Amino acid sequence: MDIAPFGLERWFAEYEHDAEIMLAESGIRSLDASRFDLDPGELGYVIPTNGDPEFRARVGERYDRSAEEVLFTCGTQEANFLSFLSLLGGDGGDHAVVVTPTYQALYSVPEAFGSVTTVDLEPPQWTLDVDAVREAITDDTAVVVVNNPNNPTGRYHGEEVIQQLYDAAAAHDAYLLCDEVYRLLAEDPLPPVASMGEYGLSTTSLTKAYGLAGLRFGWLVGDRSVIEAAWNWKDYTTISPSLFGQHVAKQATGRRETEILEENRELAAENREIVADWIDRHDLSWYDPVGVNGFVTVPDGFESSTDFCRTVVEQEGVVLAPGDLFGHDDYFRIGFGLPTSELERGLSYVSKAIVNRGESR
Template structure:
C-alpha cells in the first residue's frame, strides 16, 4: 500500500508554524481553551483514562441531532474528519475498485483511494458556470464498477455549495449502480447566509457523511471528527479504528460535547467571522481585477482564484513563503494550475498583512 504525497498537507505541515502570515488556513479563527471550555475549573476533576472507542453516547447523540435519520448508533467519533475519511474508504475499497471524486476537492479521499489501489475518475465542477456540478457528466461517469462517489459539501477549495437538486441527482445516479456516497461535510455550517447546505445524510442507505470541529467551530486543535453511516458501516470503521487511534482523546471529547451543545451559537460565530472578513479579501481582489477571476464563496473561509500572473502556482507560493513569510495554497495542489486558494478566516491584521505581501510579490513579477 503506497499513498501518494498529500501535497497541500505536506506544505502546511512544513510551514504553517514557520510563516508569519498563514493564509492557507480554511476554517475560522480558532477559539481559545478558555472560550471552548466555558468553565475551565469544571474540567479539573476529569480522569484522563481511555475514552470509549466509539465515542460516548452523549457525543454521538449530539452529532446525530444534525444528521437526518441518524441516532447515536449511526455515529463514530474520530480523530478529526481526516480519520473519519480514512476509515470510511479503507473499510469499503478493494484494489481495482473504481472511485469517482468530484473535483476540485480536498485531496485526501482522492489520495487514500489511490493508496488503496482504486482507480480514481474525476468529475470536475464547471468553473465557467460558477463551479456548478455538471449532472450529466456525473451520471455518465458512474457505472457498474463504481464503488464510491466522493464529494465535498460545501466544497473545498471553491467554497461553493451543491443544491438540493444536485444532491438528489448524485444520490439517484449512485443508487442506480449500488455505489456508496462519501460526503465530506466538514464545512457545513460555515455558510455566509443562514441556509445550511443540503446534507447527504439520510438521502439513501448507502451514504457515509464525515465532518468535524476543525472549520466551523474553530477547534482544529481538538482533533475531533465523526463518521455518520448505517450501523453496520460504523461497526466496520470502529473495528479498523482499533488499529489507528483506539479512541478519541478524552479531554478533546469533553470539549467537543460543550461545543456541540452550543452548536447554534458557534455557527453564528462562524457566520459573523466569514462575513466580517470576506469583504477584506474581496476588496483586495478588486484591486487586481485584471489578473484575478473568482466566484464569490458561499461557505467556508476560502476563495479559489484563477490568475493571469506569469508564474506557475507552486513557484508563486514558494516565492511567497520564502521571500515574504506568507502562505497560500497553490492551485496545483488541487490539480488546477494557475489558481490560488486564499483563506480569510484568520485575524484581519494577519489577513491584511498577508495580502500586502502578495501585492509585493506581484509587483516584483513586473
C-alpha cells in the same frame, strides 16, 4: 499498497514554520481554550471506544440517525480514511468516483485501496456535471465522493444537485460520501447527506466551522453496516476518540453552539468582503465562496501558481497554496478565516509581491 505524497502538507512543511502569516489555512481562526471547561476527569480511553452513547445519539438526531449509526473519530481525516477502508475492496467493489478539485486525501486514499475516476468541476463557476458522474459510475463503484462546500473553490452545490448525485450512486448500490466539514459556515446549511437515505454518508468535525482544530474530534454518520466496519478498522488506528476532544465537543455542540457558529459566520462574511475588494483592486477573479477558502486566479507576471506562491512566501513571509496542488495551475487557494487584522496585513504583503513583480517586468 502505495500512496502519493500529500502535496499540500509537504508545501506547508516547507514554509509554514518560518512564515509570518498563514493565508493558506482552510478553517476559521481557533477559539481560545479558556472558553471551555477543560477537565474531563480521569484520563482514560473514551468508553465505549466508538464514543459516548448519549452524545452519539444527540449527534445522530441531526442526521435522523440512531446512536449506532454514528462513529466518533479523530477529525474528519480519520472519518474519511475509515470510510474508504470499510467501503473499498469488499463485495461492493473497489472503485470510487471523486469530484475534483478537492482535498487530496479524498482521492489519494481511495486510489491506494482501489481505483479512482475523477470528475472535474467546470471553472470559472465550478459547476458540477451530474451526467459526467453518472457516466463514471460502474457496477464496481462502491462510493461517490464529494466535498460540499468544496475545498478549494468554496462552491456550495445546491440541494437538487446533491440529490441527483445521491440518486446516481444509489442506483448502483453505491454510497454517496460527502465531506461536510465546512457545511455549518453557510448561512443556510443544506440537509446533511446522511439524512437523505440508506446510501448517504456524512463526515465532519469541529475543525473548520467551529474553530476547534486542536480537538481532533469528528464523526462519520451513515448506514450501520458501514459504521460497524469503520469501528472495526478504528480498533487498529486510534482505538478511541480523544477524551479531551469529546469533553469539549459536548460543550461546543450544546448551549454554546449558536453563539460559536454565529460568531464564526460573521467573521467569515466580513473577511470574505475584504478579500473580494482586494481581488477587484488587483484585477483578479474568483467564484464567491461559501466557507473560508477561495480559489483565485494567479496574477499576471508569474509563470505558475507555484512560482507566485513561492515568491510571496520567500519575499513577504506569507503562505498561500498553489493551485497546481489541486490540479489547476492558473489558480491559488487563499484561506481567510484568520483574525481580520492579520488577514489585512497578509493581503498587504501579497500586494507588495504582486506590485514588485509587475515593476520588474
